[in-house]
Amino acid sequence: MNKLISFIWSIVLLLCLTFVSKAQQSTKLIYTDARELTMIGKAEKGKMFFHRLDTSAHKAIPGVVKSLATNSAGLAISFITNSSSISAKWCTSKQATANNMTGIAYEGMDLYIKRDGRWQYGGVARPVSHDCSEAMIVENMMPGEKECLLFLPTYDEVLSLSVGVDQGAELRPGTNPFKKQILVYGSSIVQGASASRPGLAYPAKLSRESGYNFINLGFSGNAKLEASVADMIAAMPMDAIILDCVPNPSPEELLARTNYLISTIRRSHPKIPIVCIQSVAREKGNFDKVVAARVALKDKYFKQEVNKLQKQDKDLYLIEADGLLGKDQEGTTDGIHPNDLGFDRMLQKIKPRILKILKRYRI
Template sequence: MTKTISSLLVWFLSVLTNNLLAQKETSFIFTDAKQLTLIGKALSTDSFFHRIDTVAFPGIPPAVKRLLTHSAGLAISFETNSTRIAAKWCTSPQGPGNNMTAIAQEGMDLYIKRNGQWQYAGVARPSTHECNEFVVAAHMAPGDKECLLYLPLYDETLSVQIGVEAGARLTAKPNPFKKNILVYGSSIVHGASASRPGLAYPARLSRETGYNVINLGVSGNAKMEAAVAEMIATMPMDAFILDCVPNSSPEQVTERTANLVNTIRAKHPDAPIIAIQSIIREGGNFDESIANRVAQQNGNFLREIQELQRKDKHLYLVTAENLIGDDHEGTTDGTHPNDLGFDRMLQKIRPAVLEILGSHGI
């Protein structure tokens, strides 16, 4: 009996010691992200983590207003010399989507600049649908680190705190990207189905070009409405990318494309406008109705853009060919690109954007 009690005491002391060591190892000093630099917004808002102040645009559809509360494309820019970085954050209580990872939908990922290039450093994994805490990166070398923490793609972010070890420095960094390039589009722009936030193609386009690419993806609802066109036209952008064909019916493409382009052009007479056809959806490999719809969308868009180009020398078109490859492996669900599909999109979109913006001196 004495031996048993002694063994239990040793076990208890061991557990207590390990817990105390673990607490010491994982202790962080947290700073509210509102004290740091938030990048990725087209316009300032009272709600820190909303992309647009939708109250200022009462005419836009309710679904668009709701989606613009999502933090897709937003990131926190900061510098620290900590060897460990943690995050505490809260999102809305919505459940996970059926074609998204939890990390992409309501988690975060961290990039650190190394040798002049942004490099993946870790993820903040959500374990609940509301508030979470996670060690994003640990056991790093001492020294200053320039960081970008990308916020959840498909949820409303309510709060974010960034943790560093006691005694470490954490300071705001300026926006590392130049100019302002708006991407308006569907769930593909919004980020479905990247595996994590920093792999959505607008985020990658920023890191790989140095431009401040702003994500105005509104999943399922990029339909070129007149009120949305007016909203976009008010934004102080150096260039616009229109990737909105996937959500618009063939009829809407015909009826609304010219108004969208002309509304933007009226406020931005010299800004490049880069229009992108819809990806060829893999769901249409055997479903002829899907294949026919995409063909009609793209055909109508091509005609509208070509007609507009007769008078608009700053309007450009990126066609659908090879946007996600031709081996039929580039999507998660036949519609939304996986990470491979997004990579292939970038191989075509990035050089086109660089060439067009370069020709405009942007």
């Protein structure tokens, strides 16, 4: 008898689950073009909605930097909805995912929803191809209005994006939840390699944890302090800037170009804090002594040039590399790019320093 009752309850439960599943599938989603919502994370306004920079306005910068500026690293769509589910349809370029990154970070998205005053992870939009995808990000949420941030892909160009909510639900543009404008210029590490999701790239995480607007100017493999890039950055509006640009240039390039980069920014922004960060200690150098020596030399030259400028510039700061990723060599994906653990350790060191500096300037 007990077995019969258990069997009957199993059938009832299966029928209920099937009914709920079909009801969910039958729920009609209404999609809205993201261009009708609020884009945050741009260093400057431009014609291309999903590009970080208006590259047509910066003709002198290297072509590869122009190409990387079309990647949507650090950009997010701000919106408010009372929907019980949120989905997305989007198209990116056809380039394949890098082998040291997840597909979600490279060409997918992740959603954060504000709850109890804190930005909390809500779900991911998983790409199903290298061009166009559709994904349910989160469903079965409680009723009520939700403030949302949808972080865009870190390493691909977004060609189109629509946000889906339940039929009859409200969807409207949000505001920028972050204050001021703090540029972060740097390498692939700034751009987001190798965080597992876009929202875990360290400028995005810094924004959510601090309330400041950290703008991602990471150019993978190509933050080489070129004069044309220095001129471009110096012309941008900013309340502060972080220069995390040691990894890409050669030691000789750092020696030759650091002064021009910092001095050019300072001429355009005479009173803002400029925070310089040495290179993360590449864990490839744990056994490879050539790599270790090269990183040490670059950090030495960068510190040397910054120290020279600090003699006349009281608003110039240096955060040294020691301990940025911890001491156990577990902080990277590939011996170069921080994993989520590495980025967390990095923020534990640099965030207090950065926030203390910003507070000093009442930013």
